[in-house]
Amino acid sequence: MSEHLRETHRRRTFAIISHPDAGKTTLTEKLLLFGGAIQMAGSVKGRKAARHATSDWMALEKERGISVTSSVMQFPYEGRIVNLLDTPGHADFGEDTYRVLTAVDSALMVIDVAKGVEERTIKLMEVCRMRDTPIMTFINKLDREGKEPIELLDEIERVLGIQCAPVTWPIGMGQRLKGVVHLLSGEVHLYESGRNFTRQDSTIFASLDDPELEKRIGAQMLADLRDELELVQGASHPFDKAAYLAGRQTPVFFGSAVNNFGVQPLLDFFVEHAPAPRPRATTTREVMPEEENFSGFVFKIQANMDPQHRDRVAFLRICSGRYESGMKALHVRTGKEVKLANALTFMASDREIAEAAWPGDVIGLHNHGTISIGDTFSAGEPLFFTGIPNFAPELFRRARLRDPLKLKQLQKGLAQLSEEGATQFFRPLMSNDLVLGAVGMLQFDVVAYRLKDEYGVDASFEPVQVATARWVKGGTPKKLEEFREKNATNLALDAAGQLVYLAPTRVNLQLTMERWPDLEFAATREHA
Ligand code: G4P
Numbered sequence: 001m002s003e004h005l006r007e008t009h010r011r012r013t014f015a016i017i018s019h020p021d022a023g024k025t026t027l028t029e030k031l032l033l034f035g036g037a038i039q040m041a042g043s044v045k046g047r048k049a050a051r052h053a054t055s056d057w058m059a060l061e062k063e064r065g066i067s068v069t070s071s072v073m074q075f076p077y078e079g080r081i082v083n084l085l086d087t088p089g090h091a092d093f094g095e096d097t098y099r100v101l102t103a104v105d106s107a108l109m110v111i112d113v114a115k116g117v118e119e120r121t122i123k124l125m126e127v128c129r130m131r132d133t134p135i136m137t138f139i140n141k142l143d144r145e146g147k148e149p150i151e152l153l154d155e156i157e158r159v160l161g162i163q164c165a166p167v168t169w170p171i172g173m174g175q176r177l178k179g180v181v182h183l184l185s186g187e188v189h190l191y192e193s194g195r196n197f198t199r200q201d202s203t204i205f206a207s208l209d210d211p212e213l214e215k216r217i218g219a220q221m222l223a224d225l226r227d228e229l230e231l232v233q234g235a236s237h238p239f240d241k242a243a244y245l246a247g248r249q250t251p252v253f254f255g256s257a258v259n260n261f262g263v264q265p266l267l268d269f270f271v272e273h274a275p276a277p278r279p280r281a282t283t284t285r286e287v288m289p290e291e292e293n294f295s296g297f298v299f300k301i302q303a304n305m306d307p308q309h310r311d312r313v314a315f316l317r318i319c320s321g322r323y324e325s326g327m328k329a330l331h332v333r334t335g336k337e338v339k340l341a342n343a344l345t346f347m348a349s350d351r352e353i354a355e356a357a358w359p360g361d362v363i364g365l366h367n368h369g370t371i372s373i374g375d376t377f378s379a380g381e382p383l384f385f386t387g388i389p390n391f392a393p394e395l396f397r398r399a400r401l402r403d404p405l406k407l408k409q410l411q412k413g414l415a416q417l418s419e420e421g422a423t424q425f426f427r428p429l430m431s432n433d434l435v436l437g438a439v440g441m442l443q444f445d446v447v448a449y450r451l452k453d454e455y456g457v458d459a460s461f462e463p464v465q466v467a468t469a470r471w472v473k474g475g476t477p478k479k480l481e482e483f484r485e486k487n488a489t490n491l492a493l494d495a496a497g498q499l500v501y502l503a504p505t506r507v508n509l510q511l512t513m514e515r516w517p518d519l520e521f522a523a524t525r526e527h528a
Contacts, residue, residue: 004322004358008289009276011360013083013317015100017128018110019118023140026257027110028073028086033260034267035075035082072315072346072362080271083360095391095422095439096300099373101127102388103299103317105360106134106274108266109250110257113139113146113173117159125160131387132247134275135162138266143191143256145174153236153252163249165239168265169232170254171217171225178217180254180262181208181229184239188213191261245275277360280319282376283384287319289359293379294321294329296363298371299388301420303454312416313344313364314371321379323357332376332383340365340377372496373421392523393424393437393469396502397444397461406457410434413455415495417447424525426469426492426500429484435492435502436461437469466502468509470521473499479518487512498525 001009018024073084085104087097101107107128109121128135139152147155153164171178171188179190188205205213214222243249251269255262277289280297287295300315326341344364345357357363365371374388401410414434418425424437438444444461451457471494472483484491484499490508492500501521503509513521 004292005290007081007322007358008360010080011083011277011358012080012106012271012274013085013104013277013360013362014106014108014270014274015085015087015104016108016110017087017097017101017121017124017135019112019115019120022110022112022115022118022121023257024087024110027108027138027140027263028084030257030260030263031082031084031267032073032075034264035077072364074346074361077267078271081361082271083362085362096420097124098127098391099299099388099421101133102131103297103315103362104133105276105278106136108270109135109137111137111139111152111156113141113152113254114144116147116152116155122159125162129247134245134247135250136244136266136270136274137164137250137252138257138262139252139254140257142170142173142177142254142262143193143259149173149254150232150235156250156252162247163237163243164252165237165244165249166232166252166254167239167269168253168255168262169229172221176221177256178221180265181225182265183229183233189262189265190216191256191259193259241273244273277319281386283386284382287383287385289320291320292322293381294323294327295319295376295378295381295383295385296323297377297385297388298365298373298375301367301371301373303416303420303450312367312369312419314367314375316343316363316365316377318357318359318361318363319385320359323361323363325355329377330380330382331370332378333372334370338377342366367419369416369419372419391421391439394439395441395444396435396437396464396466396469398464399434399436400460400462402458402460409455409457410451410459413451413457414447417450418495423447424469425495426502428492428502429488430491433464435464435466437466465504467505468503468523470501470503470509470513470523471498471525472501472519472521474520475516475518479516483516483519494525496525 016024016028071086073086075082085100087100111117111121137156149170153166156162156164166183168180168182170180177191179188181188186207188208190203192203208226237249239251240249244251253262253266257263279286279288296316296318298314298316301312303312323340323343326339328337329340331338346362376383376385399410399414401407411434414425414436417423423443426435426437428435436447448459448461451459487501490502490504492502494500501512
């Protein structure tokens, strides 16, 4: 097998989806522990605190108890290379999460045993559905009392419309938690507290018949377990790899992330069965990861990841070929050939310079404002990857500067932060206002905070009479010019210089669209 195939096939690129508080951060930390990416997993608090120390604007996360950033973590496990793309948890940062989900090959859903399927999980699941992303499920917090496991499987099937195939099954719960049974191997993993910072899972018995097991959990519990397993096997679906890969069935695991329990069976199963890099659709053809020519797309841009360097990083998912430091690639949207030097890889929390990277890997390109979300880089072919979602801003605010001398910094800050895709920045043709569009209210707070922290600009956001925005295209140049003249008061340019109609009301938009039938009013700026 060629090096290219070998490297490609051992990649596993995924994201964790969950409702806030289900345990995504904790599980991430334990997975990194197994991957040897961190020597000893500290407490969630410890890790969060360490993160704050490295990036001061994340103080906002701490104040609000939310995670506003996504990062990429790579670690080796059992001969595979795992890429875990972290997703921000708060609802207002949904767009970012959705785009991350376009860059993965599978997902891991974390569910709180007591809360079951929650609202945000439902939404994220819908996104995975759009691309039939294979999903594994981890039911967390088994060290606490929760819903009956059977009931939970039923809830997942009913609410999320996906078949469940339990791979592990809990022995007890809460105070009575004794372990999990692996339904495919028959192994029994005992639950022993105090193991939360070590790599090994607990004591493992080869099967339910091991006489030692009865001693450990008691005859009654063992008898009950046997009855329950019979019921489970009758009532649930056996693991069917094809159904999993098609996104129709989810293998289910039980455990307690904080106690590092049940995580190893999950990770072992994951690296064995989760898909290697999958083909990606473009406007012209499907790109296979096995192809030797390089291609990839940008799914996320983040400004000022490292306050020391004030840099902006474009995250590119490699879809085919191999990245090598110093190689040349076509930036398809601009038609320019660029040198991809000094890209970053993301080994756990440290950013390193990548020498080489393969399909499924994510590299970070230094961005000086020329790269946008959705951009494709290729070996020369004009490819446009499809399916990277765009979001129409629904809320608009005018930026108000406390110190008018800082206008330049304000413009720069708004433009750079909007490159990340969570907000959109508009400059009206007829005024000196700076208008910001966002999908969620919290984003204005985040932008105000970051303007101050990263650009030294004290700004606030106040209401503005804009109900919705439409990108204006099409028609003849003459028609467009005529439109521009007649509607100048409602027109603005976005950060990329494209013409946008800022409608004061929905009715106004309706009337304007009827008056100008030759023009196209797009709700989002097309990325590709
Ligand atoms: P998130 O990223 O999905 O938002 O969840 P996170 O991992 O931050 O976990 C949310 C809370 O749930 C944390 O408690 C965490 O310790 C707890 N937790 C995670 N896994 C388990 C588990 O298996 N069992 C139990 N009982 N709790 C778990 P917290 O109170 O917010 O923080 P902390 O004070 O415990 O650090």
